[in-house]
Amino acid sequence: VQLVESGGGAVQAGDSLRLSCETSGRTFGKYGMGWFRQAPGKGREFIAAITWSGDNTYYADSVKGRFTISRDDANNKNTVFLRMDSLKPEDTAVYYCAAAVHGPPITHSSASNSNLYDYWGQGTQVTVSS
Secondary structure, eight states, X not given: OEEEEEOOEEEETTOOEEEEEEEESSOSSOOEEEEEEEOTTSXXXXXXXXXXXXXXXXEOTTTTTTEEEEEEOGGGOOEEEEEEOSOOGGGOEEEEEEEEOSSXXXXXXXXXXXXXXXXXXXXXXXXXXX
């Protein structure tokens, strides 16, 4: 499975962005997907996740109410989006999408565990200026 993120960029505080993550390779079946980010000098941080069915979504407290994760499984593709509203300078980071393909389904307690995810994209930069 290959993951490719897009949609990052440089914006002002209060602006919105929509990140996309397209999959290729093993695209049959559905699997849980997540978004993480890494700011300079910091570790990788969980942002949001969505289950394979799309019925459940999970968010970090830092983005709850501002970010929305969704998925589009048309044409048997696992495509995931991250809508980011009311962006803040502290949202500046490289954003990564990830796929939980081989392990157990994503749950509320496991969604933030990066070890659950088997495949990662290369990341897309988001820069928010004040």
